[in-house]
Amino acid sequence: MKVQETSGKQVHVELLGPVRAVLGGAEVPLGPSRQRAVFAVLASRTGQAVSREELIAAVWGDSAPVSAPGSVYTYVSALRRALAEAGVADSKETLHSTKHGYALRLDPHRIDTVAFDKLFARAETMAGAGDHRGAAGTLEQALGLFRGEPFSGVPGPFAEHMRTTWAERRVAAVEALATSRLALGAHVELAAELGALVQDYPLRESLRALLMIALSRGGRQAEALAVFRDARETLMRELGTKPGPALRQAHAVVLSGDEAPEGAAGVEVADEPSGPSALRHANSEVFVGRDAEARRLRDRLVDVAAGVGGTVWIEGEPGIGKSELLAVGLADSERLGCQVGWAVADQLAGRFPLQVLLECLGIDQSSSDPDRADLAGRLRTGGPEGGGTEDGDPIQSVVDRILSLVDRMCHRAPTVLVLDDLQWADESSVSLWRRLAAATRQLPLLLVTCSRSRHGRTELDQLRSRVRANDGDVLILEPLTYLDVDSMTAELVGGRPGQELRKLTARAAGNPLYLREMVGALVRDQAVDLIDGVAHVDETQAEDAPRTLFAAVQRTSQSLPERTREVLRWAAVLGAEATIAQIAGLSGRLVPEVARAVKDAMAANVLGHGEPRLVFRHPLLREAAYGSISGPMRGVLHKQAAKALADAGAPSSRVAEQLVAAASDLDSWVGDWLVDNAAELSNRAPLISAELLEQALDLGGPRDPNRELLLVALVRVLFRLARDPEAQARQALAISTDPTRSAEMRQLLAATLLRQDKRQLALQALTEAEVDPSVPEIWHVRHKSLLAHLRRDVTYIDEAEVAGKAAHAEAVANGDAYLVAHALQTLWLVESVRRNHRSALKYVDDAIVAVDGAPELAGMHFNLLDNRMFTLQNLDQLDEVDVALATVDELTVKYGLPVGPQVSAAVHHYWTGRWDEALLELNTVAEDGPAISYSGLVDPGPNGLLLHGVSALIALHRHDSASSAAHLDAADALLVVTAAEREACDFLLLARSLAAVQSGDVRRGLDAVKRILNPAYADMMLRHQWLPDILRLALEVGDHDRVAEVMEVAELEAARESVPTRAYTALHRCKALVTGDPEPALVAVGHYRQVGRRVELAAALEEASVLLAKVGMRADARAAFAEAAEIYTELDAKWDLARAGAKMDEFGIHHDVAATSTRAAAGWDTLTPVELRIAELVASGQSNPDIAVRMSLPRRMVQAHVTRILGKLGVRSRSQIAERHHELGRSATGR
Template identity: 40%
Template sequence: MAEIAVLRDAVSRLCAGAGAVVWIEGEPGIGKSSLVAAGARLGEELGCQVSRGVADQLVHPPPLGVLLDCLEIGPRSSDPRRAQIAAFLSARRPALDLADATYAAAVEMVVALVDELCTVDPMMLIVDDVQWADDASLDVCRRLASAAAHLPLLLVLSYRPGTHRTAVRRLRDVARRRDVIRIPLGPFDPEAVRSLLTELVGAPPGAGLVKLAAQAMGNPLYLRELIESLVREDLVDIGAEAEVRDPGPGMVPRSLAAALDSRLSFVPAGTVELMRAAALFGGEFAVTELATLLGRPAIDFSADLQEAVAAGILVEAGRRMRFRHPLIRQALYDGMPAALRAALHLDVARALEAASVEPQRVAQHLLASGVVGNRWARRWLTDAGPVLANRAPNLAAELLRRELDHDPSDEHERASLGMTLAQVLIATGEHEVAAVQARQALEAAIDPGDRGHLWWMLARALFSGGHNDAAVATLHRALGSSDLPDAWRARLLGSLAMFQRAGCGDVDTADATAREALRTGEAAGDAFATAYALTHLWISHSVRRQHRLALGSVDRAIEALGTVADHVDLRAFALHGRIFSLQNLSRWSDAEAALRDARDFLRTANRADDTTSGVTAAVLMFWLGRWDDAQAELNAAEQNTSASTYRGLREGGPGWLWHGVAALIATRRGERARAAAHLRAGFDRPVVTVADRESTDFLLVARSLAAEQEGDLRKALDRLGGFLERRPGEMTLTHQWLPGLVRLALAVDDRSAAEAGVRACLAEAAAEQVPARAAASADRCRGLYHADPAPLRSAVAHYRDNGVPVELAGALEDLAAVLAQRSEIAQARTALDEAIDLYSGFGATWDIRRAVARLRGYGLRRGVRGARAKRAGHGWEALTPTERKIALLVAAGRSTPDIAQNMFLTRRTAQTHISRILAKLGMRSRVEIAGAVFSSEPDSVAADR
């Protein structure tokens, strides 16, 4: 058939090193699984690694469940990589922060495992019924779909339409790409139905049989089930034609589910009852689970299992058993009275808990039971709630709400359940509801530690919901409690300091609060509270431009947290703050080293692809002129910008920065449509607090530049007006944008605005504890305003010495303009040529056009050095230095995780670079990169060895 031919071609290309994504779509029973099985056989025959998994229709599927089964990841795996992932997932680590990154980290580990397996042999990874997969497995599939084109990986996904989950829609969006091989399976046409009927009964079908078969709507599985039930009941006469004896409407069950159920009458009663028990576990089950539920050794019911296999009810699925079709399982499940199903689901939950199975599995059966108020269930939920909240928040919320609605009589029990529910709601972004729940839990809470935690959550929910004043008032009220434990008092004071500064900019009051938090935290010996207070002091020193003190505070915070990988978000916040302070001190090479340190920590903490780390790196790469690298960081972070936040420490500033840096690079490169899209997305988010506003500066500058490109210099100037004065408590580094404001003001002959820009920048420079970036910006502003080349040369020397090409290029352009204005044409041309060379290096095509037009106004025209070569768009010369190094590592057979670790990149960023390399070289796979490197050894690549 044509579909098999398509799969055979894809597998053949896989064996040659070219990966792809195959998307098989069709309704249940249409033949997706058969096609997938045929593809798996082809892969095995040609020597590929083949891993196949089947997702199950559960209300709350276990996180990563289908991928763990597919890749045989388990604690007893002989492969240490698989065993490590299983051990990581089974760990029960208490976490202070409001969300545990366990499964986000596990996603990265699974993706990395597949990447590494692909370096051994070409791999087919098959997920059948992907629409039922859990969100984490879908995320892995989506990530692998983006990588498959340049790995020896054939990702085969079968999908049944009609699922509306967000994660499924995101995966379907990937499947709509042009490079995805789509195989739609539709119902059989009438001729194919006749052929199948002939094959099934051994004779051409008569008119009555054809009419009856039309009920199957061309679905081959339903046709088979229908015909097999007719044959078993001896309702078909076979002669020259095959015809039903009585084609009346009542001669067979009307529903296909009932037709499937009729098959069960031909197997022993004991087998049917065993299958009904197995149906409680879903479409797949482990024999050990069934034994645990029944309280019997597997040998006792092995004969019934074999009977079910012989009857076609069950099939083997690796180490598990699977119902041949969901309808079979559904017929068995629906055949039980509802009350019996509920009781049995509760029994399953108890049995799994006794066997120490992961809590998500227990919770699924507890939810399915519908039982509320059961003493055992409530005790289990109270104990397992915190872990469940981190790993399956939606499932946890549903169970917790149900129990709380039943109104537990025990006050401590109600408080514990309510606290866990509040934690879940904050993690899922339901801040308003979380605040209500935290208040209700506070009314029932008796333990002082629980009350401290609830006050913390209530304040966080209020602040995250945009109610900063209410959050501050809540913290004051909490701190008035006489029985508040010192550790929680210190943490609440740290939160109060953050909210006082972030909400209304009251940095002096916030400082006093933070110092009190620091004293209390140190006295209590609480590392989190101590480091939390120090990170606030880092913020306040940065606001005051005391960057050396800021660096000292953040270093103390990192030291206070010690070497234990706890409090990952707080440590990441401190490490990123260190990068920021080093930039402000013009210690750019140290900032790069600090970024590597941060990524080493995040890798150790299984947060290697932390989104906020990518945004921090992109900002650093922007100023260093490595715009392709910055874009790679931003592209890698794109999938998770909604989660760009340090949980509970600072809100989603990285999201604004992500859009802002992307918009500014696109604008300066003349990519207007892309820039406009980022500007719309960035300004679509409401700016509420001071902390929000200070993250929007890149967006504001990009919007100003867009107006300048449209020829409206006055609008462009007006859009920068907000940088003339920082609001109280605001950290925004206005000095880095003020030279642009002065340039625009002079261009529209607004001397008062230009003078205001100079004054603002001088004030920024005066506030610096040691002269650094603001001082250099002030030199640029003064040089422009007074048409004096001396301060501009000072700024050029600063940027040249410290290695900041973006600001160096701008200062050189300004110097060229002032020199040309003074008729020093030769020196002006030298400065302009160097500026244009720098702009060309990071692709700032708009800056080149602007600089040439600006200098033309002073009578300076280019041409002495001839036309500069445009940046290559294709071939080895188009590769950036980073991409060249990665190409060599790819050619050496290194996996993406290895490349990322070697280059101090996130795995996603490394993958983005590989995608760019393939696009620039016009290649489709890593094998082609390796072949090109080792066969031709281009000089530009060999030089990087």
């Protein structure tokens, strides 16, 4: 940056008080308040270009007048004149015009905010080195730069924000000064000063902790404890939270009467979720070259503190400074009132579903939060009371509860969640993180992820793309510039690097970790000499400097004493479980001895502060320590660690980590341990559980007394992993000595055979032996349920009807609600295939009565309601479909079902013309991504085909080529194999057809839908709804054979309807198109208008308008077209509107398409009744889960509605919804 000088004098800028510029002792007249505001913005970003738009937003915010750009130009010109008149030689160069804005070129060191930051950083370094006297003096110098309220005398959002920011910075410095003065023994004077500060900042826990320590050291323990009690009451009353670790630690110190550890009162952690450990152990003392990235991260932090969520993705090579950037950029989280969850993914833990996200959110059975403890318990046992079942999925059962937990966290306070080293995260955590990213659009939630470059994981590339697409920040960290390398080197060695040192540091290629370790090695080896402020190195010693990053890291570890290296090796082996006590127990050393070694490692910057666990400052340091252990010895150490953890009662997942890492034969004790822990381990780590069980079975052989139990556990886990444990289940049955285990194995064997499409063998397995009456009732229920499913076969309709009626009679006689409903559902299916929808409706209604009110049959109830909606749609009783949808929503909420009716609802909304509602439903599914389950991510199946098919079709009608292409591309990865998938692919086939037509290839469009014309392709496909569209294409290309085929299918489908409805009406449209007679088309128009099928009504009106025009009925044609155009406008169906208009132009019938094709898209009046109600509840301060319960809607639907409300109102946060609601005086009940 070029700094302008004038006769040796430079401009000094003061922002920590009234905004001033001083040159040669004289104040530069900066003019009126807004002109000063422009100067303040430019000075805060000295040397950087600030666009005119940014200046306008900073000075006026949302209330900028039309004249604002001109005013900015005027202010800049006036500032240049003022600088010139004050003596600046080239004011135009000092206040420089760029392509899009302006840059103020001043020496940053002469701006008081920059000076403060440097002094504060220097003081932190001194305090860290134990020089509290020097730190206190430096902090007093820094605080002396404040001359009143920062940025006072200037208006605008930027100044308001900076006043808040710098008030926080000032308090942080006061706290740091108090910490150093405490260390110097000034507790008596401090008690009074801190007491006054606590009155000003009653919610600041760190201040209260300092006050408690000061009072305690002055012998005033009772007063210190009173401070804690007051803090606890205040925090609970104001925030609904308990004291955090800093206060609790101070409380413990006061009670024990011990001296607080140095700096203990100022430790920044969060209680739950797990605190920002990286803030505690990242080495941010020397941080250079990332100012723009750190500023962007701080801006996002300020946004979330103001209620606006966001996402940040940070990526770079190992050692490039990702974790340090996090520590610096998020350092003000607590001061801004944010709660922070922070976790670092571990390579081995990547095999444990949701592991890193659970750590991030503090979900653990030892949690003081009952909800978190219960969630952890469900994951371990598979159920609320340990009643896990062979087909229950502990992962799916907690996913929505985890999302609700985050909702409630955000309701209490702005929330920041950080995942570091995401490249090691498990697949389920990544997928759930994607769902949370969708929530940032309407929650005060900031998600920050760090990942190494070249991770080789497609799902991470997709997540990064989603962050970018949703206006998040993607920060790719490049190597430091040579200037930054020089600056960092100077900080590390205490002087400017000389030529030889520069040559040496060039090896680091701008990698901060490599540079730090290399220079650290030189300093340790006393290879650096400072002469007149320049750092020189001996050329011969420089030759021995490490030549790779890993070599530099190894050099650091090798420089430590052997006892410390031994401790580091154990810490590397233990990973997340490493504690001083654990290492002492394994190594045979005394705890004080291990503690001294840990202190040495921390002094060498190898370990960081992560109490009680030991945390390596960087993953590469752990890799270096681990790499120093020979291969055979690693296995020995891992086995020792596993045994010690098992004996200590550690979670099964931690023991399993060690056993798998041992990569050798299991010891004899493992079989007994697996018998006791297989259920828990299978819930938390199914893949590892299967691997260990197989090894244990091989090791024990056929005479192992644990063999039966181990086989049963293996069958369970393999079945839930969607594998086929037929052989293992037969082995377990052959040696089973317990009737309950036999019943379970027989059930799983039959289910496995069914998966393989071996229906008869499955029936045989299930019926070859009666279930023992003494076994628990659950196995009788499952046996008969699976048996009923196996016996349902509608290949031959008449036989299926006879079997269904017989099964129903037997179930009624036995009083079995499930089997009654199942038999009735079979009869519903028979009548639906026959297209006898009236009879089908009677059967499904009776089935619903049979299961209503039975919580254990909620899943069956859900399926039956979905069946009922299908039938109602075919009967054109569309109002009743809306009622059924509301009932399904209530059922989903009441019983916490893992899925809702989104796809079925979207199909219904598609035909009724509520396309925005359809997309809202589908977006909740799309944002979720694949279902997260025990065995990984689940293939979406029929729902995935409908999701992308309906979405793509709407996008094509709306001429949204980008969205349609994205959905069609996503659908290409889906398979169409099963009958259910064939029945669900019709929307997708039509979308592909329409895409081809829009590209000009009508023949390809016709070929894309030929499978719809094959009745054998899918019995339950509603092919009649697409026949008019297919017929139009066949007529357009002159394919007479295809025309005849369409008419044949249309006649067949209409004849099958016992009550003439949809197929009958579609046949009328087809007849009109073939004969040219508009009358059948008008019959269809009347029917669609009466039942509320808006999409088909518009299409039929368009067809009728053309036919009417052809027979000379121009007035009727014009009226039909006008109504069609109105509906297309409501739908925002631009493609259809343009196509219809072009057809009418051929007959000289013109319509003002431009006037028709605009619809209201924003503003309070565009909210639907549901959105109005939700907006009112948001304005009243309710969280999404609370709103969901109150409105009997799934939580994810509430989230989607809130996101859309924000968009329609043009606001960015929930608090702004409340403000807008208050301003307008609107409420859902008052409209």
